[in-house]
Amino acid sequence: MRNPQSGFNQTFIPLQMKEGRRLFGMSLATYTAVHVIISLIGIASGLIVLAGLLRGQLLTTWNGLFLITTVLTSVTGFGFPYKKPTPGIILGILSLIVLPIAIFALYGRRLNGSWRRTYVITAMIALYFNVFVLVAQIFEHVLAFHALGPTQTEGPFKIAQLLLLVVFAVLIGAAARRSRPVLA
Numbered sequence: 001m002r003n004p005q006s007g008f009n010q011t012f013i014p015l016q017m018k019e020g021r022r023l024f025g026m027s028l029a030t031y032t033a034v035h036v037i038i039s040l041i042g043i044a045s046g047l048i049v050l051a052g053l054l055r056g057q058l059l060t061t062w063n064g065l066f067l068i069t070t071v072l073t074s075v076t077g078f079g080f081p082y083k084k085p086t087p088g089i090i091l092g093i094l095s096l097i098v099l100p101i102a103i104f105a106l107y108g109r110r111l112n113g114s115w116r117r118t119y120v121i122t123a124m125i126a127l128y129f130n131v132f133v134l135v136a137q138i139f140e141h142v143l144a145f146h147a148l149g150p151t152q153t154e155g156p157f158k159i160a161q162l163l164l165l166v167v168f169a170v171l172i173g174a175a176a177r178r179s180r181p182v183l184a
Contacts, residue, residue, distance in 0.1 A: 023079050035076040042069035043134060046127035053120055053175035063106060063123075070126050071099055087136060091129040098122040098129075116179045121172060128168040135160055 023031040045066040052059040074092040082089065105111060105119035139145045139157050149157030 023081075028081075031076075031079065035073070035079075038069050038076060039073045039130060039134070042066060042073045043127070043130050045069060046123075046130065050124060050127060050171060050175060053124070054171065054178060056178045056180065058111070066127070067099065067103055067106070067123070070095065070130060073130060074099070088133045091133055095126045095129045098125050102126065117176050120176050120179045124168070124172045124175060128164075128172070131164060131168070132161065135164055 026034065045062050048062045049059055049066045052062065074095045077088055077092045099122070102119050102122040105115040105122065109115035111119055136152060136157075139149045139152055139160070145156075148154065149160075
């Protein structure tokens with residue numbers, strides 16, 4: 001169902017739920033709102049982390065916030081009642097593969113030696129995954145974008161995701177080059 005006043009597609013509920021069914025004690029609408037807020041905080045803090053890394057700076061508080069919210073984004077994404085795997089679920093799994101490496105590099109190895117570059121690359125790949133899903137959600141739920149790519153197989157969607165990939169590849173490469181190994 002579309003809401004013409006808001007410009008948003010209201011059909012984002014992944015599976016029809018029985019009346020009164022709850023996810024972790026929350027209605028689906030509340031759970032979705034919590035997940036979206038966590039995701040947006042993760043993306044925003046990740047972009048701040050990326051800006052710092054591009055300047056050769058490690059913004060400690062922002063890194064912690066980014067990692068926590070990005071892990072929570074992936075974990076809460078698995079709580080939705082899907083019937084089959086979605087691109088978001090697949091990227092959530094991939095994110096949960098790279099995030100422990102980033103967390104270990106930052107907190108376990110304290111970015112010593114090559115772990116600094118490892119952190120930059122893995123953390124920013126996790127950010128890319130979240131932004132990829134954000135773009136997909138925009139094409140699914142914002143009517144103006146949905147009209148351009150209703151099935152997410154159309155040219156505008158593919159071009160947007162390709163541009164995103166290129167931008168992130170360039171930025172991650174630049175941030176990795178600016179990361180200077182710290183010897184233990």
